[in-house]
Amino acid sequence: MLTQDSEVVPVPAWPFSLLVFSCGGCWSVTPKMLRNLLALRQIGQRTISTASRRHFKNKVPEKQKLFQEDDEIPLYLKGGIADALLYRATMILTVGGTAYAIYELAVASFPKKQE
Structure with missing residues (x-):
């Protein structure tokens, strides 16, 4: 678990979720990046799984x-x-x-x- 301002941010259980590759530079994964990634994942799942079905006229x-x-x-x-x-x-x-x-x-x- 990562903490920021006494807020608990869950770490996803994906493999290699905290690995960041860099080419000579120093990269770090911040809690804000993880929150954004989780939000994006939730939006993607919600859009696909709960999309309303459009009703078309039978032609x-x-x-x-x-x-x-x-x-x-x-x-x-x-x-x-x-x-x-x-x-x-x-x-x-x-x-x-x-x-x-x-x-x-x-x-x-x-x-x-x-x-």
């Missing part, structure tokens, strides 16, 4: 109606503009990557002549 029925209606739009484009942009970007990268791979294969199949 599944709406999405089911959207994706099941027969409107001649491909399924992978029914999500709107974002789906269309992702689809086009994927196609451009796929076609471009295939073309580049074929080009590199052609370059590798005809080695340069050494003089």
Whole structure:
């Protein structure tokens, strides 16, 4: 136990909690540093363990109606503009990557002549 102004500060039971490494300087662990560390640990535990659950509206029925209606739009484009942009970007990268791979294969199949 560490004391400061007759206040008792519990020392955590973590291994190596009081070890402080220094590079030539003289470092010390003060009771205030330990209190701050304990407070930070409690805040972190409280935030994770007792976080309130957010309630979201169930959008599944709406999405089911959207994706099941027969409107001649491909399924992978029914999500709107974002789906269309992702689809086009994927196609451009796929076609471009295939073309580049074929080009590199052609370059590798005809080695340069050494003089």
